[in-house]
Amino acid sequence: MRDRRDYYYWQAKKLGYRSRASFKLIQMNRTFKLIKEGDWVLDLGASPGGWSQVAVELGAKVVAVDINPMEPIEGVHFIRGDITREETLEEIKSVRRYYDVVLSDASPKISGKWTIDHLLSIDLARSAFKIAREVLKDGGNFVVKVFQGEEIQNLFNEFKRFFRFKKFHSPKASRKQSAEIYFVGKGFKRFKAQRNIQQSRV
Template identity: 40%
Template structure:
């Protein structure tokens, strides 16, 4: 019998509940703990494919909210009303392009589950993850309203502590967090910023 905390159990739960991926439970856990998502918010989801974070966020922000997804690949789910998708490389996308293409000037939450195409070479993968997460933070700092929140995945490695320090300097609360739904062998952590200064 598989324990609930095992990867297979989270995968089955996601499929049974109609979510595109098991990663939804990471966002759900962090939302319950830190109160990230609320009705009416404008949310930017970087690295939104396959779409489970968009699915969960749409339930939380409701019809009055606005969701903007960004990825190289289109989400594998139907986009909810009040949302749009920008097909782009995060490393090449500018904040002005996001504003222009989405019609949203400022966001309440910028979240990123973006990951590099892994090579299996630990140091290379960690460096590419750090570059993407730094780009997500730069985007958040340009687009978040005062008091807004930031949440982003990164593979732990050199430079991550510096990234967490940047978040601590820009937000009232900044910290690293590893959700229960993350695989135990995974090197990923999530960096959280609450209360944009």
């Protein structure tokens, strides 16, 4: 069994974060300046709430979505929903039409089979981006988790043209043995993305 009691596990306990994942967002925010005070942040795959806590601390207003329940956090509007479903997008839009930042730390249920987990995570990342394309403001920031594997480059090619700055990044707080990596996109090109949606509907 994996030893959960690493440095970040204990730090999270000490500082009152609900998960060690909080430190990944703290580190990425330090590196990439993703969230600023007053921003509206959409946190997909948010439970138990470690990223939402960090976003609130940074002065953001947060809408969090998860298929599983989440204990309330002050300053966070929680939607219980599946990010692969259209009705969840509608609910997100009904709370707030546009967001400054869209984050997704959503993970599939791990099967332990590398390729399956990789492909499921790619599907979830595409669902997160589909939501971002609808609700992210022009110039906004997007972060999404994926498990590494052969589809990574295709995913990067799909996402990259919609952002001024784009990169795959592995925060220090990710476990060394973990396959996870984050796509970080800054400066969303909303009008290009909208044109692309319209063309794909024709």
